[in-house]
Amino acid sequence: MTKHPVDVHVGKRIRHRRWTIGVTQQQLADRVGIKFQQIQKYETGMNRVSASRLWDIAHALGVPVAFFFEGLENGAQPDLAVGPSMPGDILADREALELLRNYYAIPEAQRRRLFDLARVLSDAA
Template structure:
């Protein structure tokens, strides 16, 4: 049985992907500067492989963010928890914004003024997702990375 990735590794990987895409740089660009393969960057971004402290430091330097950037949205281990609900949605929002059409989708949704139309769209999206999962998988996500 294969263990699922650690949620902290997944979160850090998502933040790497988010920042890399904000800067408009490819996985190959980042991998080249780190002396890695782009496949290793893919694994980091999925949380499948843990990023060592030294690699995270180098990534932060290349992506021009403080180390703390990668941990934003996680509960501070020195304080009591209680933000799981907000934290779960922070991850969803980060993942949406990291997708190629994510920012455009979010902005379009927020520009809809009528609450009933927003509600209808929110109900339609899960139906589309369920239908998509029932179909044969396509390679749009992999090609976009």
């Protein structure tokens, strides 16, 4: 059985949000009332997430259900064209997700300065 691209995309968005807010698979599973192995299957796209379960996951992660579908082109295929220097599957990159989580842990004023610095450095490269 082939994984559907939308199921894979939704799973990646679950993992992305979970990592961003520093929640483990076990913690999310506990919040939703399922086993962590099921979260693993959702995150890989191995199992399709039902509408009611996605509703529960969205609530547990503090996002609207629509969050999980962001980045889909025409509601059918994930848009993985992110640029020549970035991996097409940035949400699967553990280092990128950890950087994102740490970035949002920085106070807003400092975060803005860091963002500006990163922009200057990327323009200089």
